[in-house]
Amino acid sequence: MPRSRRPGRVRGSLLALALLAPALLGAAPGGSGETISLTGNGPGLRLDVTLTQVVDPASPAGPEPAEPTGTDRLVATRFRLENTGTAVYQDSPAPAAHLLDTAGQRFTGDDVPTTAGPVFHESVTLDPGGTAEGFITFRIPADAEPAAVQFALDTGLADDVGQWSLPLP
Template identity: 90%
Template sequence: MPRSRRAGRVRGSLLALTLLAPALLGAAPDGSGETISLTGNGPGRRLDVTLTQVVDPASPAGPEPSGAGRLIATRFRLENTGTAVYQDFPAPAAHLLDTAGQRYTGDDVPTTAGPVFPETVTLDPGGTAEGFITFRLPADAEPAAVQFALDTGLADDVGQWSLPLP
């Protein structure tokens, strides 16, 4: 294999470790309602994102989802501070990291914690929305951090909050 390919894999691994290390070491923002300004990949795409509540464990609002060891519901407040209309899917834009380094993608499973975001959220500049994003984890997983990024989680700018919230 050419040397440049091996180096790329190392860089990718180092990047992943760099993203996970703050969560695993507890050095990320404390999540106490902190608002993080995030930019998307397109011009004028900017949100202020606040993690306001974590419900662990969360009870399903309907029949028990199959394969769910435990549900964790996270409540976010989104405010469009950009100049473009924000239209995105909040659930897959969020990820929960556990202390073992596993990453779980958000889901729109309804819980008794409160209303989930609609599948698509559309906000004009200055508009706000609040809702829950749910994560399915094994019963023994210990949550370490929650992340959120625009563009269905694909934007380069990622907000991160340490768990548990104080």
Template identity: 70%
Template sequence: MIRGSEGAATPRGRGRGHAPLRLRAALASLAFTVPVLLGAGPGGSGETIPLAGQEPGERLDVTLTQVVDPASPAGPAEAAATKVDDRLVAVRFRLENTGTAVYQDSPAASAHLLDTAGQRFAGLNTATTAGASFPDTVTLDPGGTAEGFVTFELPRDAGLAAVQFALNGGLADDVGQWSLS
């Protein structure tokens, strides 16, 4: 399901087997054709979207709280790793484990940024001056919370359209989406 600011949920059909890559491509194009699913402003909405994972008891409330565009690399190593014609965008999330299972996942792998040209960018653990990044793996007991930034590298002139988050390294069927335009 994709959940947006209006809390709308759109079920996705399931056939035999799983086709996550095709499904992800369809979701990326859907983001630009169904505006009712979009919801946050460019600074971060503060909107919380409840998301389920693939295993029983995996549930998170995910809140997009801040977008820093552009974000400055935290040090020389991060600056050297950024392509010359690219920029960094840092997105801050708050995660709350509302399920009954322990959440153990990589927020960077769970997040994607969509630009206005329809390109999709994977989250990175690149440190920026925006604030503390999530560690490579976050572990939250039921009721636990964590906050941190996920960084994206995209072309300097790319327009921001939306941010997506899904549990299980971005592979869960339940996808939260916040509009950035």
């Protein structure tokens, strides 16, 4: 859970459930820069995943930037993936990531380019020992307070889920 609290702000049981559910279901907790080893559903599929940076808010980039609409903002998260398994990793990292806010809402990652840095390609292939780094972007309400980021293999459907608390120190 985030350490900073706004005076007078009430947090419901939904927040506790959203942040505790992954731990109860076997998610590996993490902190800033902490590497979490995650397994996929297939034999030999294992990645070391590190959340290395969070850019909040992130500015859209590209020839025709995808501006946030209405009261939305972009949050860009930089991940480092290292294939420590024996099988080739081939997956889409963006939908494998989720951002949880303090109200218990869950947002799925996207490959929207931002000025924070390069996004992961739609599909990433890593041979055993291979590494990749890139940003995954989330579109969230402007007043939302990010609380945690999650990542799981198999396009987010693997049972093994890593979770990093926000904000990063």
